[in-house]
Amino acid sequence: MAKKDIFKVCLIAAVVMSASTAMAAGITGTTSIGGGTFSPSNKVTINVESNGTNYAAKSGHSSGDRTIFTNNIDPKMVWTSKTVGSAPDTVTGATEAIDTTWTSL
Numbered sequence: 001m002a003k004k005d006i007f008k009v010c011l012i013a014a015v016v017m018s019a020s021t022a023m024a025a026g027i028t029g030t031t032s033i034g035g036g037t038f039s040p041s042n043k044v045t046i047n048v049e050s051n052g053t054n055y056a057a058k059s060g061h062s063s064g065d066r067t068i069f070t071n072n073i074d075p076k077m078v079w080t081s082k083t084v085g086s087a088p089d090t091v092t093g094a095t096e097a098i099d100t101t102w103t104s105l
Contacts (some may be wrong), residue, residue, distance in 0.1 A: 026087075045087050051094040060088030069102060071095075078102035 027046040030039040040046050046059040056071040066079040067088040073095065080102050082088060 026090075047088055047091045049091040049094045049096070054094040056091045056094055056096040058088045058091055060086075062087070068105070069098060071098065074098050077105040079105060 030037055043062040048057045054072055058067050058069045060067045060082055065084050067082045068079050070077050078098050
């Protein structure tokens with residue numbers, strides 16, 4: 001499995017597990033989500049918001065130039081550019097929608 005595919009699987013797993021309870025978090029290390037533990041890859045940050053019904057998540061690698069986004073309303077993976085060395089964009093709410101400026105993966 002390619003690194004890109006592993007990254008997607010980890011992001012989706014974190015988002016799905018977080019959708020069962022209300023939360024807003026920036027995940028950078030091992031954390032408890034939905035009764036289990038999850039840890040993103042080294043230097044990856046995942047910003048998640050969930051209200052128990054909806055979720056939205058944005059992630060990015062500190063050495064990368066993209067923020068990856070997904071949500072439960074339209075659960076495809078999309079990306080937008082970010083500055084290398086910066087954190088991924090923050091999530092504005094559990095119902096944040098994908099807008100037309102994001103590029104589909």
